[in-house]
Amino acid sequence: SKVLLTGGSGFIAAHVLDILLEHGHTVITTVRSQEKADKIKDAHPKTPGSQLSFRIVPDIAVEGAFDEAVKIPGLDAVIHTASPFHFNVTDTKKDLLDPAIIGTTGVLKAIKKNAPSVKHVVITSSFAAIIDGKKGLRPGYKYSEKDWNPITEEEAPLNPGNGYRASKTFAEKAAWDFVEKEKPNFTLSTMNPPLVLGPIVHYLNGLDALNTSNQRVRDLLQGKWKEGIPETGAYLFIDVRDIALAHVKAIELPEAAGKRFFVTNGFFSNREIADIVAKNFPEYEKNLPGKEVKGGAYPEGGLYGFDDSKTMEILGIKYRGLEESIVDTVKSLKAVGA
Numbered sequence: 085s086k087v088l089l090t091g092g093s094g095f096i097a098a099h100v101l102d103i104l105l106e107h108g109h110t111v112i113t114t115v116r117s118q119e120k121a122d123k124i125k126d127a128h129p130k131t132p133g134s135q136l137s138f139r140i141v142p143d144i145a146v147e148g149a150f151d152e153a154v155k156i157p158g159l160d161a162v163i164h165t166a167s168p169f170h171f172n173v174t175d176t177k178k179d180l181l182d183p184a185i186i187g188t189t190g191v192l193k194a195i196k197k198n199a200p201s202v203k204h205v206v207i208t209s210s211f212a213a214i215i216d217g218k219k220g221l222r223p224g225y226k227y228s229e230k231d232w233n234p235i236t237e238e239e240a241p242l243n244p245g246n247g248y249r250a251s252k253t254f255a256e257k258a259a260w261d262f263v264e265k266e267k268p269n270f271t272l273s274t275m276n277p278p279l280v281l282g283p284i285v286h287y288l289n290g291l292d293a294l295n296t297s298n299q300r301v302r303d304l305l306q307g308k309w310k311e312g313i314p315e316t317g318a319y320l321f322i323d324v325r326d327i328a329l330a331h332v333k334a335i336e337l338p339e340a341a342g343k344r345f346f347v348t349n350g351f352f353s354n355r356e357i358a359d360i361v362a363k364n365f366p367e368y369e370k371n372l373p374g375k376e377v378k379g380g381a382y383p384e385g386g387l388y389g390f391d392d393s394k395t396m397e398i399l400g401i402k403y404r405g406l407e408e409s410i411v412d413t414v415k416s417l418k419a420v421g422a
């Protein structure tokens with residue numbers, strides 16, 4: 085198929101891009117600058133320009149940002165991953181909500197208007213659009229694709245975490261509303277991963293520009309957990325290569341249409357990450373917390389569960405375990421100087 089991938093320079097998108105190419109798809113990816121396009125192109129010297137090309141979209145928060153980018157003859161599918169994931173927020177609306185929501189509705193409107201050949205759209209949402217933060221750790225409850233984060237517009241600006249979770253929730257809702265009201269020619273699927281761990285692509289993300297979800301691993305390697313391991317916070321994870329494959333399968337499998345996918349490999353704790361690094365990378369020993377250092381364990385009172393049976397049934401991916409994920413993350417961070 086011919087696929088438009090938005091935000092091709094992102095942590096997850098870089099893996100989606102590689103899997104799309106491996107599966108023989110033709111990829112057109114949007115990036116914010118020619119410099120980023122050149123880096124991706126240089127990293128794929130064997131891929132012909134006819135299979136990998138670029139569109140520059142500097143800011144997805146601008147109305148109509150995708151109107152020209154989607155004008156691609158014979159385009160079959162769109163995978164929209166671009167959305168801000170960081171907590172350096174001065175203005176919740178400008179920094180998080182607008183790019184997430186306008187980016188999502190903008191790409192859908194552009195497809196409806198200018199890319200009538202598109203049959204399937206996949207949007208990267210998040211477990212953040214599922215979990216109800218106000219309910220705390222919620223022992224005994226099982227989250228699934230049926231759940232929606234009930235966060236409100238008033239709660240969004242209260243702190244950066246709320247801002248991010250609201251941005252994902254409102255953007256995903258807007259996408260499903262669009263499909264319901266506009267009845268476009270394409271079907272929609274959303275990906276709802278929890279924390280995504282796994283190797284970074286070295287040519288895009290140096291240590292300074294490290295994506296948010298891997299920052300805890302960098303912090304550990306740099307000695308920031310030596311005196312105390314931080315609370316895990318998010319307790320579910322998926323490897324980046326597995327969530328990337330899930331995006332690609334969602335455009336390949338007709339039964340993925342019209343569904344949300346809760347793609348998770350289950351639980352992890354910061355304590356487990358520290359133990360995996362200690363076991364596999366003795367060269368970091370002087371920076372790592374010793375066995376006596378406290379923190380980062382699972383909560384004593386228990387924790388929510390999850391039901392991902394529908395996702396497993398349709399996508400059928402065998403997920404990588406935490407150890408493989410962390411070992412490969414650390415190798416990739418070492419390669420850029422961690």
Ligand code: NDP
Binds near residue numbers: 141276295
């Ligand atoms: P990255 O920060 O690596 O990727 C985000 C991408 O979005 C980058 O390509 C970035 O471009 C682009 N982007 C952000 N804001 C804009 C904007 N205003 N205009 C144009 N492009 C923009 O993060 P991830 O790969 O982790 O995130 C990808 C998606 O996955 C997001 O939708 C995120 O919410 C979602 N997600 C991530 C999880 C995780 O743990 N990593 C968990 C659940 C969901 P640039 O790099 O040039 O700024």
